[in-house]
Amino acid sequence: MYRRRLTSLPLFFSHFHQVKRADQLKIYQAFSTEIINPVESESSSTRNSPYVAFVLGGPGSGKGTQCLKIAETFGFEHIGAGDLLRKEMYSSTEEGAMIQKLMREGSIAPSEVTVKLIQKAIESAENRKFLIDGFPRSEENRTAYERIIGAEPNFVLFFDCPEEVMVKRVLNRNEGRVDDNEHTVKERLKVYKAVTLPVVNHYAKKGKLYKIDGTGTQEEIFERVRPIFSSLSSLV
Ligand SMILES: Nc1ncnc2c1ncn2[C@@H]1O[C@H](COP(=O)(O)OP(=O)(O)OP(=O)(O)O)[C@@H](O)[C@H]1O
Ligand SMILES: Nc1ccn([C@H]2C[C@H](O)[C@@H](COP(=O)(O)O)O2)c(=O)n1
Numbered sequence: 706m707y708r709r710r711l712t713s714l715p716l717f718f719s720h721f722h723q724v725k726r727a728d729q730l731k732i733y734q735a736f737s738t739e740i741i742n743p744v745e746s747e748s749s750s751t752r753n754s755p756y757v758a759f760v761l762g763g764p765g766s767g768k769g770t771q772c773l774k775i776a777e778t779f780g781f782e783h784i785g786a787g788d789l790l791r792k793e794m795y796s797s798t799e800e801g802a803m804i805q806k807l808m809r810e811g812s813i814a815p816s817e818v819t820v821k822l823i824q825k826a827i828e829s830a831e832n833r834k835f836l837i838d839g840f841p842r843s844e845e846n847r848t849a850y851e852r853i854i855g856a857e858p859n860f861v862l863f864f865d866c867p868e869e870v871m872v873k874r875v876l877n878r879n880e881g882r883v884d885d886n887e888h889t890v891k892e893r894l895k896v897y898k899a900v901t902l903p904v905v906n907h908y909a910k911k912g913k914l915y916k917i918d919g920t921g922t923q924e925e926i927f928e929r930v931r932p933i934f935s936s937l938s939s940l941v
């Protein structure tokens with residue numbers, strides 16, 4: 706069954722041409738989407754475990770916006786790690802107060818807290834296909850997920866966007882977020898470069914990373930994302 710389903714893949718990948726980078730990683734490039742060593746794994750839904758895509762990118766790179774479109778078009782459940790933490794933040798607990806402080810500083814919450822919230826969201830959903838948006842933000846997040854959930858993601862989407870574009874989007878967001886201000890966005894960018902980009906590189910080396918050009922209109926970006934999910938619909 707697995708082999709038969711994979712026969713559609715060469716068709717999909719024929720839209721991409723292979724190029725070699727200086728570091729010898731193979732990259733399949735189509736328009737602005739790079740698939741670094743694409744790996745197709747057996748359909749998780751057939752094994753009854755969740756099918757998971759992590760969604761990464763800097764603050765304002767468009768993760769949440771694109772996740773909404775993917776969820777609507779391809780039937781994935783969208784779990785925003787930041788959204789879960791924000792919900793927790795508004796609970797009048799000690800943990801809520803701690804999260805609020807971290808968010809204002811642009812820091813990352815303790816991995817155990819975030820992973821437990823994600824675990825609860827996965828377990829309470831009827832859907833078995835998930836987009837986990839804004840996670841893992843650090844190597845510690847990543848290893849905590851592997852330890853607590855006992856699995857790796859099926860693949861990772863990464864929205865690559867210039868810093869000035871991200872800052873402009875964040876400062877125009879106007880959703881009342883405690884971290885949407887010039888000071889916090891600068892801190893978040895520092896954390897992103899120092900702590901999140903190594904996680905992106907980890908998945909690139911493992912052949913699990915789809916790198917998407919995050920510039921242009923929301924629609925243009927979604928057209929770069931669409932083929933990835935279209936090619937999956939026969940697998941998951
Ligand atoms: N392609 C785009 N062009 C212009 N504005 C965009 C685009 N994509 C998203 N936006 C807007 O930019 C802001 C940030 O987008 P979004 O919330 O999706 O980013 P994010 O990556 O989830 O950021 P964060 O990590 O801070 O949650 C939002 O106001 C959104 O409407
Ligand atoms: N894995 C995560 C995800 C998010 N946070 C905190 C820190 C972020 O600045 C904030 C907002 O997240 P976003 O909505 O931008 O994904 O939430 C975290 O600590 N750990």
Ligand SMILES: [Mg+2]
Nearest residue numbers: 768769787839
């Ligand atoms: Mg977001």
